[in-house]
Amino acid sequence: MAARRTTALAGTLAALVLGTSALLVPPAAAHGRGGGPGHGPGHGSGHVVDAERFARQVTTRGVWRHLEELQRIADRNDGNRAALTSGYEASARYVERTLQRAGYTTTRDPFTFEFEVVDAATLTTDGGATYDVDQMQYAPNSPEGGVTAPGSVPADVTGCTADSWAGVEVTGTIAVVSRGVCSFAEKAVAAEAAGAVGVVVYNNVEGILFGTLGAEGVATVPVAGADLADGQAVVADIVDGGATLTLDTRFHVQQEESFNVIAETRAGRDDNVVMLGAHLDGVEEGPGLNDNGSGSAVLLEVAVQLAKQKKLNNTVRFAWWGAEELGLLGSTAYVEELAGQEGELDRIATYLNLDMVGSPNYIIGVYDADESTYPAPVTVPPGSAETEAVLTGWFDATGQPWVDTEFSGRSDYQAFIENGVPASGLFTGADDIKTAEEVALFGGTAGITHDPNYHSPGDDLSNVSREAIGIMAPAVAFATASLANDTSAINGVSGPGDQGHQHGPWKPGKGKGHGRGHAGAMDLRTS
Structure with a gap:
């Protein structure tokens, strides 16, 4: 995480698929958000994944195996996994090998930038x-x-x-x-x-x-x-x-060059892509296991388990972003590249961002796209609140407290929302001080930061909360399966479509990153 990020979204949950045939309508959110049930995914058409069962398949144990490997990689590479280092290269190779074993074709998406x-x-x-x-x-x-x-x-x-x-x-x-x-x-x-x-x-x-x-x-x-x-x-x-x-x-x-790692499901209509991303790089100061090994590991385990689903309504695309800590460079280059290709951004129904989802003194934060708590300092694309509702609906249905965090655009979803793509995401906190009210909801310690080892050598495996991962990983899995089923509440698209794979998978060109390649770039303040 390159900067203090707090983000959220909300709206009505179109449907929560619980069990093989039943739809669960979640209660109104703890924030007083009303709204009746929407229309669930069409069970009579398409290929509906049992989202609740899929949420159980993405386990803390599975995520932890990936985190352990990222720690070993940092240990073997000067204690970090920062962009332009051997630690980042080794992290990318691990993600690629794991995805390939699961059946994905992986792509390195290169971009250049001034460092x-x-x-x-x-x-x-x-x-x-x-x-x-x-x-x-x-x-x-x-x-x-x-x-x-x-x-x-x-x-x-x-x-x-x-x-x-x-x-x-x-x-x-x-x-x-x-x-x-x-x-x-x-x-x-x-x-x-x-x-x-x-x-x-x-x-x-x-x-x-x-x-x-x-x-x-x-x-x-x-x-x-x-x-x-x-x-x-x-x-x-x-x-x-x-x-x-x-x-x-x-x-x-x-001039330097780095890369993102991209993979997508073989199944699903390619004109309606659900996208998820997490930055793979850390800072030079430490291993970067919470920031952002946690998001990368959750994303990887979701991808591995989703590969077992042979039929999907919508394509799901996964991205492990490079050079986020240098100024959101990888995700920005990627979106700019898509924006230059006719129709490519239109294929993305929505984007989910995972950045720091295992903070030791955690909150369960959801990006506040409907601005119910925080006025957004950016324009919130239509469909973002409905994307958030998939996450908040899961938490509400499972009795898990959550809070809004500011929809600030200060993570890898920034370029997406700047180009009109709906987005949401999860966040367990960085350098904000935990309040007594947050302790009442989530436990932990008031008066200290959500991650006391943020951007430091102490951000190792011991800095990651198993409890937070155990809450966030199923939420991401559920949202992924739900959106793979149906994005009609977001963009009006439902079912597998008549044409099937009419576009084919996206292929990378040569992106150009913008902004300073400086480790503290996104922490800059003017006063």
């Missing part, structure tokens, strides 16, 4: 202390070896205006200011206007600050983000002893 290679990212004091910093997006490089100058601190620690620097000797210094009140761009502009030759903005909460100036040319001096404790230590050195600082932040851009 930022960090050459330097440090702040050093003349007292010998060296701190890690992050060069802000759109900030210029420092000269090789960095900028060396006395440090300065504004009278108002946030340094937002010229008044903040009144009475302070700023010319020829490296300004050190706190996050807060105004944007990073305003801080940089104010400090540079006062004469600073470099700017460091330290966080006002724990953790290193990943920021952006918002556009090219805002500042002509190096600007970096720093950790709260590090920034406070540097400020103390400046105030107490007039410390001299060296700010060295440099990167270069090179």
